[in-house]
Amino acid sequence: MTTIEIEDMITVGAFADKLALPVGKVITELMKNGVMATVNERIDFDTAQIITGELGLEVELVRKAAESVVLTRPKADINDPNAVTRPPVVAVMGHVDHGKTSLLDAIKGSDVVKGEAGGITQHISAYYIEHDGRAITFLDTPGHEAFAALREHGAQLTDVVIIVVAADDGIKPQTLEAIRFARKAGVKIVVAITKMDKPEANVDRIKQQLAEQELLPEDWGGDTVILPVSAKAGTGIKELLDMVLLVADVEDLRAVANVPASGLIIESHMEQGRGPVAKALITKGTLKAGDVVVAGGTVGKIRNLEGTDGKSLKQATPSMPVVLTGLKQLPEFGDSFQVVPTEKEGRALASLAAFGRQSGAGHMNISSNELIRLINRSNQLQELNVIVKTDVQGSLTSVIDSLKTLDNEEVAVRIVGSGVGPINENDIHMAATSHAIIYGFHTLLPASIRQMTARDKVSVRLFQVIYELIDDAKQELTKLLVPEVIETPHGRMIVRGIFKTTKTEVICGGEVTKGKLTVPSLAKVMRDKEELAEVEVTNLKRGPQDAKEVLEGEMCGLSFTSKSRVDIQGGDVLELFTRELKDRSL
Ligand code: GDP
Numbered sequence: 225m226t227t228i229e230i231e232d233m234i235t236v237g238a239f240a241d242k243l244a245l246p247v248g249k250v251i252t253e254l255m256k257n258g259v260m261a262t263v264n265e266r267i268d269f270d271t272a273q274i275i276t277g278e279l280g281l282e283v284e285l286v287r288k289a290a291e292s293v294v295l296t297r298p299k300a301d302i303n304d305p306n307a308v309t310r311p312p313v314v315a316v317m318g319h320v321d322h323g324k325t326s327l328l329d330a331i332k333g334s335d336v337v338k339g340e341a342g343g344i345t346q347h348i349s350a351y352y353i354e355h356d357g358r359a360i361t362f363l364d365t366p367g368h369e370a371f372a373a374l375r376e377h378g379a380q381l382t383d384v385v386i387i388v389v390a391a392d393d394g395i396k397p398q399t400l401e402a403i404r405f406a407r408k409a410g411v412k413i414v415v416a417i418t419k420m421d422k423p424e425a426n427v428d429r430i431k432q433q434l435a436e437q438e439l440l441p442e443d444w445g446g447d448t449v450i451l452p453v454s455a456k457a458g459t460g461i462k463e464l465l466d467m468v469l470l471v472a473d474v475e476d477l478r479a480v481a482n483v484p485a486s487g488l489i490i491e492s493h494m495e496q497g498r499g500p501v502a503k504a505l506i507t508k509g510t511l512k513a514g515d516v517v518v519a520g521g522t523v524g525k526i527r528n529l530e531g532t533d534g535k536s537l538k539q540a541t542p543s544m545p546v547v548l549t550g551l552k553q554l555p556e557f558g559d560s561f562q563v564v565p566t567e568k569e570g571r572a573l574a575s576l577a578a579f580g581r582q583s584g585a586g587h588m589n590i591s592s593n594e595l596i597r598l599i600n601r602s603n604q605l606q607e608l609n610v611i612v613k614t615d616v617q618g619s620l621t622s623v624i625d626s627l628k629t630l631d632n633e634e635v636a637v638r639i640v641g642s643g644v645g646p647i648n649e650n651d652i653h654m655a656a657t658s659h660a661i662i663y664g665f666h667t668l669l670p671a672s673i674r675q676m677t678a679r680d681k682v683s684v685r686l687f688q689v690i691y692e693l694i695d696d697a698k699q700e701l702t703k704l705l706v707p708e709v710i711e712t713p714h715g716r717m718i719v720r721g722i723f724k725t726t727k728t729e730v731i732c733g734g735e736v737t738k739g740k741l742t743v744p745s746l747a748k749v750m751r752d753k754e755e756l757a758e759v760e761v762t763n764l765k766r767g768p769q770d771a772k773e774v775l776e777g778e779m780c781g782l783s784f785t786s787k788s789r790v791d792i793q794g795g796d797v798l799e800l801f802t803r804e805l806k807d808r809s810l
Contacts, residue, residue: 741774
């Protein structure tokens with residue numbers, strides 16, 4: 225039995241790759257099990273396990289721990305009735321000197337290569353172009369480092385990879401790597417044969433090499449789209465973009481736009497006078513200037529929202545790359561971002577995200593998945609889906625009316641089905657597809673139907689007393705409430721000396737001017753009443769001895785860690801506090 229490690233969610237293409245099976249076989253098996261997924265769509269671990277079993281493979285799947293907060297494009301978007309068509313996100317990859325940058329410049333219609341001194345950055349840059357009145361987003365991965373980074377974080381962002389092969393040079397190691405990447409990510413491939421203006425250009429030789437990589441050209445009976453282009457002569461560019469849009473149309477790319485935005489940070493840097501500047505790609509929702517955003521371990525209200533051309537935007541929608549300022553600290557490449565309702569909530573979530581990444585963070589160590597779930601939940605009305613069945617019409621109306629009284633602006637009961645009579649097969653199907661609880665009042669659950677509830681994991685609850693039924697629904701709604709974030713201040717220290725500063729750690733000394741300091745705790749670094757950063761206090765010392773707490777009036781040493789460098793100075797104040805999440809009640 226072989227062991228294969230997979231993430232919580234994996235694209236069908238990547239899963240087939242891991243199993244060394246043709247994608248078609250996996251898709252067919254999924255269909256047999258009622259899952260309609262294309263090569264780019266993601267399936268969860270449990271589904272993957274079922275399919276492996278159904279295929280009778282001698283393979284054991286183990287879950288790979290999520291490494292960082294990376295948003296996957298939710299499959300639900302595709303079926304969500306609110307999802308709208310979004311522009312494709314395209315990465316251009318290939319061997320060095322094969323004309324990637326020149327091709328991108330030709331596409332952008334400007335000569336940016338010359339301005340880009342050195343050109344090699346660790347980051348992915350992105351821009352937005354219009355072709356025939358339709359938008360296309362390009363991700364640029366200039367250096368090899370960035371290429372690896374994109375592989376790690378950006379696979380979910382990319383819909384199409386344009387693989388660039390120079391007509392006078394042919395397939396090279398990085399070309400092969402790009403092909404492997406695209407296949408692994410389950411991304412559509414379009415091949416651009418560049419430098420066609422060169423006399424030594426030899427398209428047939430390259431088609432032969434591509435065919436050897438199982439990229440059989442269309443004109444040879446395969447399904448690989450191959451386009452000859454020349455960035456220098458400007459030929460083939462229009463056809464290439466037409467083809468990218470065609471591929472996008474076939475893929476039917478969609479995302480929900482009418483919700484608060486989320487996405488991925490693809491670049492960040494400090495800028496004089498503007499502070500932290502982040503480039504982000506929106507995967508879902510609409511981002512507006514003034515929105516409060518959590519990005520990895522930091523938070524802020526968006527001061528300027530700009531397109532990648534530097535022009536100010538009022539709002540931005542899925543697949544758009546944007547530049548934003550206003551974050552308190554630099555987020556990291558690959559951090560996910562989310563719009564949150566308030567800055568306070570954002571701060572709580574940001575620090576949880578930061579701590580979630582550090583091992584051994586104790587009670588603060590909330591997993592990234594949990595965090596994303598929390599943020600998503602705090603953004604929108606949470607609904608409890610229920611199906612109500614009763615003995616007579618009169619009681620049906622009163623149960624539904626009573627359930628409706630539980631609604632408030634955060635949580636609500638949504639009646640997805642109702643009727644008079646015993647609980648039947650149809651109710652179970654409906655409950656399974658809409659994740660609803662079935663409430664039965666003075667009604668029956670026949671034995672044959674009871675068996676179905678176990679198979680379909682449907683919860684049926686029968687009641688004879690109406691207020692017990694309502695109480696049960698109330699408890700279910702309470703579980704949907706986003707927990708309250710409670711911050712308790714407990715002490716203040718004024719910094720008198722700084723002993724050591726690194727990018728992520730500071731050791732300083734000072735005097736406790738209020739309350740008491742304890743460890744572990746969080747602290748706000750304040751200067752002139754303005755918060756510079758939020759940090760985690762890791763150690764306290766009274767003289768040379770480690771101390772658990774230090775009281776008002778005493779001198780002490782203190783170490784803290786932070787996600788990015790904190791420029792601490794004498795006279796700054798550390799306000800120590802703890803933060804907890806508390807379950808709420810209705
Ligand atoms: P990258 O490393 O893949 O980004 O490649 P560049 O775009 O920097 O191009 C590498 C070299 O090939 C440069 O000297 C370009 O001027 C040249 N080049 C790129 N595209 C073309 C083309 O279409 N025709 C010709 N003749 N030269 C090209």
